[in-house]
Amino acid sequence: MAASLYKYKRVFAMARHWIAKRINQLDPTLDYDEIWKLATAYRPTDFIMNLIYAVTFPHFFVRRLDALPLFDGGTGKILSKPDARSDDTSWKMQVWWHYGSEHEKTRQNVESINRIHEHYAKSYPDSFERNGTYIYTLCYEAAGMHRLMLRVGLKGISEKEKVAAVHYWANMATIFRNATSGAALTGFPDTFEGIMDFMDTWESEVVPKHEMGMPAANAIIQQFADKYFHSLLHPLVFKWIISLYPDHLIGAYDLMRPGKLTVKALRLLTACFLWAGEHIAPDPTDTFTERRKAASRPTSITPTASSRRDSAPDDIPLSGCPHLRQQQRLKAAGSELKEDQNPQ
Structure with missing residues (x-):
């Protein structure tokens, strides 16, 4: 009886946490797109993506030249439409993570960013x-979550995920281009250690402070606080996000870091939140992109079998582990055929 109960609990736990099991079955040198998707596209919610945006984006305008097109004379979306700026960034990245580095939808999405960069490069070529x-920027996207996990006391991503990250983002680097010269990007590191070293070297470069840094950083944290928390909690939210920033951001934007005990407590809280999301909460069966698409679909019309067949295969809202989805499509197709053969 005890053995049967243990077996049941084990099977139930594996069903609840299928992502890690699937990652362990894959080869990171070949299946890097799927590993990156499994690690990044299922667990995030709007709240988590906005949290990551608030922690991440201030890294990208420490230098005045990098801040100029974002600030755009005070009219940039980072200030004028902070919610839209956050959502646009999060949703675009989730498209890349859902479809993979070699998919046409990802290439089209990145090409739209290339064109935006080229538009602003006309005004800010330098x-x-x-x-x-x-x-x-690409290195940070590959290893930023790993660094955050280390900062709050977690062990970071697995060795298999590190290898997959290198391959995935090396592919992504070939899709972007220099908006001023039109040249291909060069020099993306070929190891995870190289990615970490590149970021450390870039961040250690001494650059002068600029007047746009503090307003932009505050606007990013403020939109996160406004979106999810009562105004009475906003001071605590600011302390929380700032506690997750590395020293060079604190100095660049003249931010007030909370006391050591407060920082330790807030980082521990973050560690518990991230750990529980991975180890306690059941793994979602749909990606962030699938959930967002499903939420935007009209619910008042029930599709017929014929209308389902007219949809493209990727538009069918299927759940579960990605490597089982083809079987689900075949099963769905068989059900529709049976329905047509036996009309009511």
Whole structure:
């Protein structure tokens, strides 16, 4: 009886946490797109994506040249439409993570960003000229979550995920281009250690402070606080986000870091939140992108079998582990065929 109960609990736990099991079955040198998708596209919610945005984005305008197109004379979306700026960034990245680095939808999405960069490069050519700016951003996307986990006391991503991250973001680096010169990007590191070293070197470069840094950083934290918390909690939210920033951001924007005990407590709280999301909460069966698409679909019309067949295969709202989805499509197709053969 005890053995049967243990077996049941084990099977139930594996069903609840299928993502880690699937990652362990994959080869990171070949299946990097799927590993990156499994690690990044399922668990995030709007809240988590906005939290990551609030922690991440201030890294990208420490230099005045990088801040100029974002600030855009005070009219940039980072100030004028902070919610839209956050959502646009999060949703675009989730498209890349959902479809993978080699999918046409990802390439089309990145191409739209290339064109936006080229538009702003006409006004701020020096801001888009330096190759290292692009490489740093891509390196941060590859390893930023790992660094945050280490900062709050967690062990970071697995070795398999590190290898997959290198391959995935090396592919992504080939899709972006220098908006000033039109040249391909060069120098993306070929190891995870190289990615970490590149970021450390870039961030250690001494650069002068600029007048746009503090307003932009505050606007990013404020939109997160406004969106999810009562105004009475906003001072605590600011302390929380600032406690997650590294020293060079604190100095660049003249931010007031909370006391050591407060920082320790807030980082521990963050660690518990991230750990529980991975180890206690059941793994979602749909990606962030799928959930967002489903939420935007009209619910008043029930599709017929024929209308379902007219939809593209990728538009069918299927759940579960990605490697089982083809079987689900075949099963769905068989059900529709049976329905057509036996009309009511």
